[in-house]
Amino acid sequence: MKYTILDCYTDEPAGLGVPPYLGTYPRYVAGYLGGDSAYVTIDDLRLWKKNNGIVHETRKSQKTDITTYNLTNNCKNIPQILSETETLIVVLGVHVPGKYLSAVPGTLNEVIPMIKDLKCKKILTGPAVFGTQLFGGRFFEKADLGIFDKIDYSMFNFLYKDVKEYSLKGASILKQIPDIRMIEIETGHGCDIGKCSFCTEPLKNRVEFREKEDVLNEIKEFYNLGARYFRLGKQTCFYTLPYAAELLEEINFHCPDIKVLHIDNVNPVKVVLDKKNDFAITKAIVKYCTSGNIAAFGVESFDLDVVKANTLNTPPSIAYEAIKILNEYGSERGSDGMPKFLPGVNIIFGLREESRKTHLENMKWLSRIYDEGLMLRRINIRQVAIFEGTSLFDEGKDKFLRKNKKYYWKWRNEIRQKIDWPMLQRVIPSGTVLTNCFAEIYDGNTTFCRQFGTYPIIVGVKGRLELKKFYDLEIIGHMLRSITGKVVVKRELVVDNPNYKIIPQNP
Ligand code: SF4
Structure with missing residues (x-):
């Protein structure tokens, strides 16, 4: 059986697979299929459809075409690869839409017309099995999935006892990618405390962690293939991992030449609770990861009414405390010019009980953080994307989005002008x-x-x-x-x- 994996890229609350990141889905699927599948990207397909596989130089008057930027070694042979393909596995799905500097994830409405005439079996997998949405502030994308022979939930969610093998075999798709990739590493899934109204993670996964040795072996496999950029990013909270500090120490020992080792999501509550262990995890992150590292705190709102109405996990006072702790241990500048380890804050517009007071509360806490000389590396603000099965979909839906949408530009702009701009000058001053x-x-x-x-x-x-x-x-x-x-x-x-x-x- 000739298999081809078509990577249209993925972005979820826990896990990024948009270039320069290489996500877990195409890798695990490749491993499951035995490791020798053809790997192509949506960019390869677009280049073939638009320019017959020819890459044109960017004229001085033009912007780089980021829809065809992330090509594989197969980009010249797409017609041949697709004509020989017996089964095409489409990996797709954006649940937390972002702005991407050098990539545009494929949508169902884009990819379906491109592949519908191919005479092969077609399987859809990735987060799109639960819906996809490239833009915030909307419902998930509706598309006729009739061209797919199968919507495959099992490939979307392999058991960790199988991931142990698939992750090693599937690492070989890196050989088909000519550019540098940041390898997104999974350590666990599910969320042990969260019941956040908008989040699909508890619907997708029960709480489970990979074995430490399996994670380490996967990183070593990629390292031996030449990968040097890693993020331990596919988990809902890095601090919840039972072996977080040990894992970092062992990666450091076995892969001494790693250029970047970062983490992603962190639950602020766990940073505060780590006090019991004398902040061992925070200290290990500062010691063993590379600088420029960020703990992305899913605060979502500093308004206690919104926190309660959406059963969010972090009250503002705990978020503030966690921000202080990371500043105490991580604010020293590292070898790449960036502070070693800082908090980032995610804010979501459109949640239940959002009002003008919500913005005032957000500004109050963010101003306090700034006025006290603390650093936030970045504030990520997005409008909620509403997915079926979430409690927000069942109750409230886009009521608050519709009610407050007229304020979002103003609210966002005030945060950008009054907090982000001076904060950026503090975090990365001129001359750095x-x-x-x-x-x-x-x-x-x-x-x-x-x-x-x-x-x-x-x-x-x-x-x-x-x-x-x-x-x-x-x-x-x-x-x-x-x-x-x-x-x-x-x-x-x-x-x-x-x-x-x-x-x-x-x-
Ligand atoms: S804490 Fe909330 S947003 Fe984060 S993974 Fe859990 S349920 Fe989702």
Whole structure:
């Protein structure tokens, strides 16, 4: 049987698979199928449909085409690969829509017309089996799934005793990807305390952790294949992992040359509870992970009425306490120019009982954090996406979104202007040198660069730097959510894709 995995990318509250991240789904599916499937991306398919597989140079007047940016080594052979495919497995699903610098996840409505005429069996898997939505503030995408022979829940959710084997075999798809990938590593799923009204995680998974040895072996497998950028990001709370500190120490021991090791979601309650162990997990993260690390706190709202009405897990006072603890241990600047380990805060608009008071409460707590000299690396604000099966869908739906939508721009803007902007100047002051920023895309005469990592800051640099090279950048200015810089050091060419040639265009 010839299998092809079509990666349309995934983004969930716990787990990112949008490039430069390589998500777990295509890897596990590849392992389940024996490890030698063809791996193609939605970008490969778009390039084939739009440009017959030819990559055009970006003209000075153009923005880099991020819909066809994440090509695999197979991008030239898509018609042949698809004609030989007997089963096509489509990995798709966005549950927490974000803005992506250099990728556009595929939607059902995009991919279905592209594959409907292929004469092969078609299987849909990934978070899309529970619905998908590329934009916040809406219901999940409705599409006719009749072209799929199967919507496969089992491939979406393998048992961890099987993941042990699949994750090792499936790591080999990395060989089909020419560019650097940040490897998203799963440590567990399910949520032990949360009943948040909007969240699909408790619907998808009961609480379970992978064995420490299995996680470590998967990281070693990727490390031996040349991967150097990792995020322990597929879990609802890193601190809940029974072996969090030991795992970091062992990764450090076995993979000494790792360039980036970061985490993602953290429940602030667990940071505070770690006091019982003299903050052993926080200390291990600071010691063994690389700098620029962020604990993403799903605070969602600092309004206690919203917290109660949506059974959120963190009251504002606990969030504040956890933010203080991470600042105490993690705010020292690390070798890449960023503070070692800072909190990030997620805020969601459109939850039950949201009112103007909610914004005032958000501003009150965020201002307190700023006024007390604490640092937040980033504040992520999004409108809730409403999925069937959640308690928000059953009760309230988009009532508050509709009621307050007219205020969202103003509320968001006030947070950006009054908190984000001065906070960014505190976290990354002018004159800071951020090392190893990767030049990703052009927009006119500006090159946008980022470090690899969890929620890395975007740095705009005047002029068109050679893409896919690393630069050390001195920070010279601050926008609301990004910064500007100038090149201090240009590093060696690290990515060269021999599988496609860029065709120059006439200016
Ligand atoms: S804490 Fe809430 S948002 Fe986070 S995973 Fe649990 S239920 Fe979902």
